[in-house]
Amino acid sequence: ADEEMILSCFGKNKDLELHIHKDCDFDEETGYANIVCISTKQNGKYVDDTGDVFVSDGSLYHQLERIYNYENFQTL
Numbered sequence: 001a002d003e004e005m006i007l008s009c010f011g012k013n014k015d016l017e018l019h020i021h022k023d024c025d026f027d028e029e030t031g032y033a034n035i036v037c038i039s040t041k042q043n044g045k046y047v048d049d050t051g052d053v054f055v056s057d058g059s060l061y062h063q064l065e066r067i068y069n070y071e072n073f074q075t076l
Contacts, residue, residue, distance in 0.1 A: 010040075011068050017041040018067065023052075036060065040067055049076040 003022040010016040018038055025033035034055045040048040048067060053059045066072065 011042075011070060015042055016067065031056065038063060038067065040073070046075055048073040051076060 003024075005020045005022075007018040007020065010018050018040055021037045021039075023033045023035045023037075026035075027033065035052045036050075036055060037052060038048075038050040039046055050063050050067075053063050
C-alpha cells in the first residue's frame with residue numbers, strides 16, 4: 001500500500017480508528033488494482049484487518065458497514 005488515510009471517531013460508539021491503505025499499483029486510467037486494505041484500531045489496539053477490498057464493486061461499502069456495526073472483527 002502506498003497511500004494511507006486515517007479516519008477517527010468511526011463506528012456506532014465513535015471509538016474506532018480506521019487506517020485505510022490504497023494499493024500502490026492503482027492505475028486511474030484502467031482501474032487496475034483499485035483496492036484498499038483497512039486496519040481498525042479500538043482503544044489503541046488493532047482489532048480488525050480486511051485484507052484486500054475492491055473499491056468499485058460495493059465491497060468497500062460492505063466492509064465499512066461491517067466495521068461500523070462491530071461485526072465479525074478479526075486480525076490477519
